[in-house]
Amino acid sequence: MLNRGNAVGSVCRLPLLFVALILSASIALGQSSTGTLRGQVQDVLGGLVVGVTVTATDSAGVARTATTDGQGRYAFAALPPARYIVRVEQPGFDLYEHTVEVTAGASEPLNITINVALEAEEVTVTAEAPISTEPESDAGAVVIRGAALDALPDDEEDLADALQALAGPSAGPEGEGEIYTDGFSGGRLPPKESIREIRINRNPFSAEYERLGYGRIEIFTKPGTNKFRGSASFNFGDESLNARNPYALVRAPYQSRRYGGNLSGPITQGKTSFFFDFQRSETDENDVVNAVVLDAALNPIAFNRTVQTPVRRTTFSPRLDWQLNPNNTVVVRYTYERSKRQNQGVGDFNLPERAYNTSGTQHTIQLTEPAVINQKVINETRFQFERDSSIRQGGINATTIRVQDAFTGGGAQVGLASTNEDRFELQNFTSWSMGNHSLKAGARVRHVKLRDVSQQNFTGTFTFAGTQIVVPDPISPTGSRIVTFSSLEQYRQTLLHTAGFAPSQFSLSAGN
Numbered sequence: 053m054l055n056r057g058n059a060v061g062s063v064c065r066l067p068l069l070f071v072a073l074i075l076s077a078s079i080a081l082g083q084s085s086t087g088t089l090r091g092q093v094q095d096v097l098g099g100l101v102v103g104v105t106v107t108a109t110d111s112a113g114v115a116r117t118a119t120t121d122g123q124g125r126y127a128f129a130a131l132p133p134a135r136y137i138v139r140v141e142q143p144g145f146d147l148y149e150h151t152v153e154v155t156a157g158a159s160e161p162l163n164i165t166i167n168v169a170l171e172a173e174e175v176t177v178t179a180e181a182p183i184s185t186e187p188e189s190d191a192g193a194v195v196i197r198g199a200a201l202d203a204l205p206d207d208e209e210d211l212a213d214a215l216q217a218l219a220g221p222s223a224g225p226e227g228e229g230e231i232y233t234d235g236f237s238g239g240r241l242p243p244k245e246s247i248r249e250i251r252i253n254r255n256p257f258s259a260e261y262e263r264l265g266y267g268r269i270e271i272f273t274k275p276g277t278n279k280f281r282g283s284a285s286f287n288f289g290d291e292s293l294n295a296r297n298p299y300a301l302v303r304a305p306y307q308s309r310r311y312g313g314n315l316s317g318p319i320t321q322g323k324t325s326f327f328f329d330f331q332r333s334e335t336d337e338n339d340v341v342n343a344v345v346l347d348a349a350l351n352p353i354a355f356n357r358t359v360q361t362p363v364r365r366t367t368f369s370p371r372l373d374w375q376l377n378p379n380n381t382v383v384v385r386y387t388y389e390r391s392k393r394q395n396q397g398v399g400d401f402n403l404p405e406r407a408y409n410t411s412g413t414q415h416t417i418q419l420t421e422p423a424v425i426n427q428k429v430i431n432e433t434r435f436q437f438e439r440d441s442s443i444r445q446g447g448i449n450a451t452t453i454r455v456q457d458a459f460t461g462g463g464a465q466v467g468l469a470s471t472n473e474d475r476f477e478l479q480n481f482t483s484w485s486m487g488n489h490s491l492k493a494g495a496r497v498r499h500v501k502l503r504d505v506s507q508q509n510f511t512g513t514f515t516f517a518g519t520q521i522v523v524p525d526p527i528s529p530t531g532s533r534i535v536t537f538s539s540l541e542q543y544r545q546t547l548l549h550t551a552g553f554a555p556s557q558f559s560l561s562a563g564n
Contacts, residue, residue, distance in 0.1 A: 087154040090127035091162040093120050093140065100124035101142070101166065108136045138162065145169055194218055194252040201247060206287065206310065207333070208365070212241050219252045219267045231269045234385065236418055236436045236477060241271070242387070245283065245314050246329040246369060248274045260481060260494065273385065276325025276373045280317035287311070297340055297358075304338040304358040323375050330368040337361045339399030343459035350544050355459065359398045359407070365391045379424040387416040397447070401460050405448060408464040412442035428486070434479040444469040452513040458540040467507030474501040509561040516543040517556040 089108060093101045106126045109115040111134060118126040133156045140148040146167040196204070205211045212231070231241060251270040261268065291306040312331030319326055343355045369387040376382060395407040419435040447464025454460045481494030516539045525533040537545065537553075545553035 085133070085156050086130040087133055087156055088127065088129050088159040089131055089136065089138075089152065089154055089162060090125070090159065091164060093124045093126065093164045093166065095145070096165060096167055101145075104140055104142045104166075106164070107139045107141075109139070110134045110136055138164070140164055140166055142166065193254050194250075195254070196250040196252070197248070201244070201250065204244060206244055208241055208243065211244060215241075215250065215252070215269050219269050221267050230267065231271065233271045234273055234383075234418060234420065235270075235434055235479070242273055242369060243312060243329055243331045243367065245285070245312060245331070246273050246327065246371075248272045260492070262496070273369075273371065274314075274316065274327050275383070276318070276327045276371065277316045278318050278321065278325065280315070282313065282315040284313035285311065299342050299356075300340045300358050301356050302358070304340065305336065305360065306338060307334075307336045309334045319372075325373050327371040327373075328368070331366075333363075333365045335363045337363060339395075341399060341401075341403060343401045343403060344540060345403070345459050345461070346540075346544055346547075350547060352540060352544075355403070357404065359395055359404050361393065361395045361398065363391070363393050365389070381422055383418075383420040385416075385418040387414070387418075389414040396444075397464055397466075401458065403459055403461045405461055406452075406464045408444060408446035408466040410442065410444045412440065414441075415439045429482065429484040431480070431482045434477075436475070436477040438473075438475040438477075440471070440473045440475075442471045449511060451511050452509070453516075453543070454513055455516045455543045456518070456539040458516075458538075458543070462513075463511060465507065465509055465511055465513075467510060469506045469508070470503075471505075472503045475499070509559060512558060512560040514555040515557040515559070516540075516546070518542055519553065519556065521552050 093104055093106065095101055100120075101124050102120055102122055104120050106118050106120065107115050108118075108128050108131070110132075116128055116131070118128055120126050131154045133154055135151060135153050138148075138150045138152055146169050148164060148166045150162070150164070152162055204214055215231070230237060233242060249272045251272075253266055253268060254270060257264070287308070287310040289306075289308045291303055294303065294306060296303040310331070310333040312329065314327065314329040316327040317325065338358050338360050341355060341357045341359060344352055345355045347353050367387070367389040369385065371383065371385040374382045374384070390411075390413050392409070392411045394409050395404075396410055398404055398407045416436065416438045420432070421434075422430065422432045424430055444466045445468055447466050448462075449465065449467060450463035452460065452462040452465060476497075476499040478497045479494065481492060483490065483492045485491075518537060518539045519542045520534050520536050522532050523535050524531065539556075542553055542556070546555065
């Protein structure tokens, strides 16, 4: 009975132990202080998004991250109870943010749906410029300023050639484009440093000009400034890098020196300003004489020589801008130019004995007065006076001998030649607007006084062009034949006083 009683006591203790374990687990579960956050990430079409990072950040800024698995699932275990901001950032999708409250022991799922990001594209649509019938909209018009102007040649003659090539032929019998400087015709091309803008064929049909405006080159010079500004330049070159002229035996000496500058600034602040430019160029150019002459024994010999032809040019030009009142402004500009060339008329078949010198001086005064009459009427008056003087002198005053295809010798026959020219020009134009219409009317008056003296060919020119002589020939059926002699041989036989030989032509100029 004793053993039986022990067995019954053991059986009774097993249910009690099981109940104690259940109660302990329930107490432990009731005392848990963390929660779980889990869910699945998918796009708006229901597709699972794999490998994205999900971030949960509490109010203290502590962030925890989890990565979605192959089923798009994520999970945060043992999260302290708090409010969390759940964020998903993935390239190609919009940013997802959501606030969730995690409580102790909770395990509510938070499924996330993210939207595909739409890339914004910006397209700018501009209206095309309407077709204009205004003459200023001429497709062939060229406006040169800034960097395009700096790219043009610095040398005055090269710059003029470049502009003539851009302008093309002009209307009328002259055929070459005319240069206008600040609205005045017939003036010289100013130094590039003083040019503000160049317009070519801007308005071919402008009533301001007396002929169709093709081939017209309009140059506008720089005005004065309200602050002092200036610049200086120096350009040097010689024959060191030049190739030898193929018609010369040796490389010809050459050197170029060009220096200049400009200065501008105010005279009276806000009312009067000035602009002054200066330029000096010294160029030692050369020409090659390639001819065939006779030596002392009257035998033909080649004559090859390089002759230096120096060129000197000095120019300066002050400009004054004066604002009389808000409606009237006066612009005054004076230009002086002095040039000199030596050993002109030499080269090719022309021997050095035909050299002569030239020099020239030009004075130009320009006055412009634009006036604003009222809001609709503008009047502009322009006046120009120009005096040009040039002299050609030097060389021997002897008869010229021209032997075609051989040489030209003798005197230059320049004598004391000169040209003096005075030009006056007065313009007045008025422009006014009338509703949708713009009108322009005016007048231009020009006066030219010219005195030209030339003694060219006053001592005559003998020309040898080759000849044919009939000589006896007993073999010929006619008993004679015709022999052709070159111009040089004709000249040689003439010097030998051979019968039947004489110059082909003699010309002489005389009179006033």
